[in-house]
Amino acid sequence: MIYIEMRELMTMYTAKVARGSSSYVGEASHTIPKAFGIVSVIILIMTCIGTSLFVMVTLFWAKRVSCHSY
Structure with missing residues (x-):
């Protein structure tokens, strides 16, 4: 029972990420260029x-070489 609920929750979250409506996607779009800039x-x-x-x-x-060659 718990496994099915977790699976549904993960499916919903995956769909949100795929659509770009997740807050993590927005945060990553700002963090990644900042990290590249720092590097x-x-x-x-x-x-x-x-x-x-x-x-x-x-x-x-x-x-040193020129001094020792004379």
Whole structure:
């Protein structure tokens, strides 16, 4: 008896989600782009830091090699 009621409830909820009338669908439509924005900013910052470190190490290595070659 309880199983049948739960099954009907899940069927009704699934139909609501499919129609887009569920509050979770509306919330997800705002949350997902916000999460992508945050991840994009983090990736951009990490890329800038990585590029800066690469340039500094390369310049340090080039200076060290040129000093020892004489």
